[in-house]
Amino acid sequence: MSDTEIEESKVGIPGGQVYVKKWIPEFDNGKPPIILLHDSLGCVDLWKDFPEMLSKVFCRVVFAYDRLGFGRSDARSSLPSKDFIEEEASIYFPSIKETLGIDSYVLFGHSVGGGMAINIASQDNDCQAVIAVSAQAFVEDLTIKGIEDAQKIFEQPGQIGRLKKWHGSKAEWVLHAWTDVWLSDEFKDWSLEPAIQNVQCPLLAIHGDNDEYGSSAFPQFISERSGGSSTMLILESCGHMPHKERKQDVISAVKEFLNAIA
Template structure:
């Protein structure tokens, strides 16, 4: 397997991208969108295993403000829906992708869903893991707890291994945005209704940031065929906690796409 790392320029900013290539392959690649504290490197071994399991190229990138991409002054309150027409669009153009599959974890799952609706002719399938579709009380409670327990030198030091001197900004961007009173009515219901491609929705039964109403909303609202998989004894990180099961679910879901 070939692994390619690149920096591309976008509006005087830089985007870090990593691609796991399985060789000469005409199948649409899978693009990964990370979570609120995430980065390319925080996907750990999952992208390589996903490429090997599905025999498709896998592409992951650091959103602006995260990982090895350029810093961001502020996280726009519309950042989930804006991603499809900003950095994600630049990645599509860079690789000249006529077709793709997209997978996102947590808030990245919401972004993946939006991307599927924005690019109906190009997106062959969408996969979400622990995706949020709206703000719930349990979401706010979990983030408020994290705001207090994570905001310390030890945790910031751990984040800095992946985000460098942007680590404190990354934590604040997550907690302050979601806990903002102006964000309380946020949802992607209209965007979900625009999804016509097949969708696999993966969610841990014990997710600490969302009830099971969140994954069910994809089933209720999406225009395309949606497969819902609720994983037992699993929290907010299914691709880490139940890695083999998740890889198998994805393989079976996309094998005929």
């Protein structure tokens, strides 16, 4: 039996209710909680056992939430705007933070969640540190190719069922929220440039050298332009899911990072 306590709730934000899950370790050291931000097709449940592992290893509370339109959160009628990454930081996350009564915190963002974490940290001094895993820093050719390849796979019979398992009737919306926005002409000039220089807290950028959605130019961009101290880790023979493909390496890197800034 797990010795980690789990709490689930719904939080009202502009546009609806979002699902939040909280992991409380048996021994809580009282340090700022870690908040997880999922990727473009992700949700709380797709983190699997990773949040509980973080909670146990670091003796901290861990939060994860489904963005509006994903997982167990309310559906959205329209696709996200081209500014959806910045809007998560300026509109939705602040509501969640306030309702949950969170003061200082550490952000762990995967893929687009990493970009959202950087945008949040650029606006909120309560953020103590950012771990950005496989985060896109801009749109490069490899990003486009990776999304187009995935789009073709999901067009095949039965493939959308993979998303329905996690997002239910919202699965089609989730897919289009990713492909339609990222492949649009309006989004091709998107970049973390406006936000990254305003991040003053310590930052760790982790990236796999075989990431199918972005090259090592992404973590280099993030670490070189961050306004505070930064560390970059490139994992060899690793794709877009380091926290699943190289779980122990990621845990070790986060431990070293957090200990160094303690």
